[in-house]
Amino acid sequence: MPLTASCRKLPRLEGSTSGDGMHLPKQAVSMARYAELGGGCPRVLRLGLATRGNTHLTAADIAEAVARGVNYLNWCGHDDGLSQALRERLIERRQVVLAMQLQARDAPSASREVEQALRTLATDRIDIVTFYYVEDESEWDEITRPGGAFETLVDARRQGRLALIGLTTHQRTLGAKWIESGKLDLLMVRYSAAHRGAEQDVFPVADRLRVPVVAFTAQRWGALRAATPDDPPGFKPAAALDWYRFALVQPSVSVVLMAPANGLELHENLALLQDWRAPDPNEFEELAAHGRRVRKHAGAFP
Numbered sequence: 228m229p230l231t232a233s234c235r236k237l238p239r240l241e242g243s244t245s246g247d248g249m250h251l252p253k254q255a256v257s258m259a260r261y262a263e264l265g266g267g268c269p270r271v272l273r274l275g276l277a278t279r280g281n282t283h284l285t286a287a288d289i290a291e292a293v294a295r296g297v298n299y300l301n302w303c304g305h306d307d308g309l310s311q312a313l314r315e316r317l318i319e320r321r322q323v324v325l326a327m328q329l330q331a332r333d334a335p336s337a338s339r340e341v342e343q344a345l346r347t348l349a350t351d352r353i354d355i356v357t358f359y360y361v362e363d364e365s366e367w368d369e370i371t372r373p374g375g376a377f378e379t380l381v382d383a384r385r386q387g388r389l390a391l392i393g394l395t396t397h398q399r400t401l402g403a404k405w406i407e408s409g410k411l412d413l414l415m416v417r418y419s420a421a422h423r424g425a426e427q428d429v430f431p432v433a434d435r436l437r438v439p440v441v442a443f444t445a446q447r448w449g450a451l452r453a454a455t456p457d458d459p460p461g462f463k464p465a466a467a468l469d470w471y472r473f474a475l476v477q478p479s480v481s482v483v484l485m486a487p488a489n490g491l492e493l494h495e496n497l498a499l500l501q502d503w504r505a506p507d508p509n510e511f512e513e514l515a516a517h518g519r520r521v522r523k524h525a526g527a528f529p
Contacts (some may be wrong), residue, residue: 258472258505262481264439266390266412268324268354273475274499275299276309277443277486284308288490290317295497298323299482301441304330306347314349326355326441328395329376332369337376341383356380357393357415367405377410393441399428406438418442418480420473420518421451421525430479439481445474447521455520465514467492468499469506473514476505 261270276297278284289300289312300323302309312318313325327344331337344353358376361367371377383389393413396402402414414433418425422444433440446452451470454462467485474483487493506514 258476258503259478260503262439264324264355264391264413264481266354268390269298269322271299271324271482272296273299273480273482274471274496275301275441275482275484276493277301277484278303278305278307278309279486280305280307282307282487283489284487284493285490286311286315286317288493292493292497293318293323295500297497299326299441299484300324301326301328301484302344302348304328304344310347310349314347320350324354325350325352326357326393327353328359329356329380330359331376331379332358332366333376334374334379337379341379341388345388352388352390354389355391355393355413356383356389357395357413359395361394361396361401361405362398364401367401371408371410391439395443399424403429403432406432406436411438413439413441415441415443417444418474418477418483419445419447419451420470420514421447421521423518426477426479430477434479440479441482441484442474442477442480443484443486445483445485446470447518447525450521450525451518453521455517455524457520457523458517462517464517467496468502469510469514471496471499472504472506473511473518476511 259273262273263270274297276292280303285308289308300309302325304327313320329337329340331340345351358370369375380389380392384392391412393415394402394405394411395415397417399416402416405411406414416425416429429440446467452464452467454464471483471485474480485496487496
């Protein structure tokens with residue numbers, strides 16, 4: 228029977244030796260490779276893969292990532308390489324956790340959107356559905372009132388067509404408040420070296436409530452890989468995989484999503500799987516310092 232928010236298994240990271248509950252893990256010497264999300268989902272590699280409507284990952288790219296061990300797949304809702312890989316059975320459906328973003332806010336629209344997704348993905352179950360970019364209280368009220376989209380997802384979870392109900396937001400304090408409601412099984416929030424507010428606003432609440440957190444924009448849309456006017460002489464920004472390490476060493480994060488634009492970027496990111504290690508304290512502080520510079524100079528955060 229699918230787990231509800233009030234009867235949830237503790238999100239568990241495997242292989243981590245930090246274990247101190249700190250939200251600034253400067254002294255971490257290793258980082259967990261896998262996490263348990265609950266709801267009957269298989270154990271996931273903590274480096275997940277997301278598709279976007281403007282990217283060019285092919286079905287073969289998705290299949291390669293899964294063959295390399297990536298098994299948390301976040302689908303954007305467009306018919307793309309991820310959906311094609313599922314329809315063409317290039318990946319084993321039972322080995323992956325399939326997540327999608329839901330645009331609908333009312334029950335009838337949500338029902339139609341979920342049914343269309345099931346057809347497009349050629350599956351009878353979507354493991355995780357997150358309400359997409361809920362940014363204010365009025366949206367949450369619309370979703371959770373009688374006749375709202377939440378009703379559709381609760382029914383789908385009861386029927387075994389859905390394991391976990393989640394929400395995606397940029398609003399950290401609201402996200403924390405909404406998981407306090409007990410209605411959500413998972414929260415998806417922005418987290419990177421340039422945007423660390425979740426360490427204070429979200430992670431303590433999620434840890435207490437045992438709610439898995441999925442982090443997105445670990446590279447701050449590429450800005451963390453770029454120089455800033457305040458960089459010290461000779462400084463070279465770190466590669467993409469180091470920014471994923473920065474987020475992955477955070478023990479409150481269950482999954483960190485990569486969203487490569489194409490197969491080349493995907494292959495660069497997957498190099499992390501052969502060198503899975505936490506940044507040492509000096510590396511961590513260098514990443515954190517550049518994150519502070521990027522936050523100062525990169526402008527508004529999407």
